[in-house]
């Protein structure tokens with residue numbers, strides 16, 4: 001068996017332990033004589049997986065009792081609409097901070113549903129930094145942020161102070177990269193396919209006072225309240241995706257939980273940006289250094305031709321997924337929790353050799 005170095009942006013690499021566990025019990029899950037994807041979602045066997053996944057989310061993020069954990073479908077993209085559907089309406093307004101492609105999409109959807117303002121935008125600086133100044137409306141229902149900008153390559157290392165207005169965060173590409181204080185957050189959502197597991201599952205974390213203010217006049221499936229009340233079992237959940245996330249979260253816990261993840265993620269960031277900055281301009285990342293993402297590292301070589309040659313030769317050498325997002329070009333290393341420090345060291349060795357031959 002050959003496993004490549006996988007730097008795909010999403011769906012992305014998963015910890016080998018999580019996949020092996022799934023492989024070992026694929027044909028006979030928990031003595032049921034069936035795979036986990038064949039048992040009833042109302043069965044005891046599945047219920048154990050479902051509740052363990054939720055309990056691990058609570059434990060790893062140290063969620064206080066006033067937060068609900070939901071396991072939904074529709075991706076982060078559905079949350080772009082579902083959040084404002086539940087939280088806006090009438091004269092209610094929300095503030096959005098625009099830091100990249102995904103925050104633009106979130107705002108576009110919210111505008112279809114309710115009143116929105118832009119409280120800060122990084123667009124003028126071509127999204128090379130995270131805003132430090134905000135024009136918050138103290139009467140806003142919430143302030144929406146994108147904690148990590150998967151395509152542009154920037155990340156929040158400190159969250160804005162909203163003066164008590166609940167933060168709503170799209171954490172799709174960096175949830176669980178480190179511990180953080182959830183208290184300012186009214187709602188957090190994340191498509192699972194970057195840092196948590198496979199596609200088809202969306203993690204939603206909702207504070208109870210925010211839930212109480214949600215619009216009751218929505219279709220059943222679009223109301224957060226439905227899923228809170230039914231423990232995310234109102235309808236058939238994505239059982240296999242939840243099971244795999246459970247395996248991933250067991251692995252995260254075994255790594256020392258989020259403090260363990262943070263240590264590895266910071267080390268990967270230190271190594272790769274140190275290398276890029278020390279490459280004499282051969283590899284270039286032009287983002288504001290304090291805002292550089294430790295999840296998605298974007299860079300360019302001296303020409304588009306070399307970008308392409310680099311991606312192709314890397315692929316041939318077993319380093320896959322290094323092409324930048326089609327909207328921005330260049331190269332990108334997505335190094336979520338499952339990417340080891342060793343993998344980044346191997347990649348750096350390859351990048352050194354490539355530079356020596358082409359620099």
Ligand SMILES: *Cc1c(COP(=O)(O)O)cnc(C)c1O
Pocket residue numbers: 010074075076077078102146148149150170171172173191192194
């Ligand atoms: C990938 C991504 C999305 C889109 O997620 P889907 O689950 O495909 O809808 C949204 N926001 C961010 C920050 C992402 O990285």
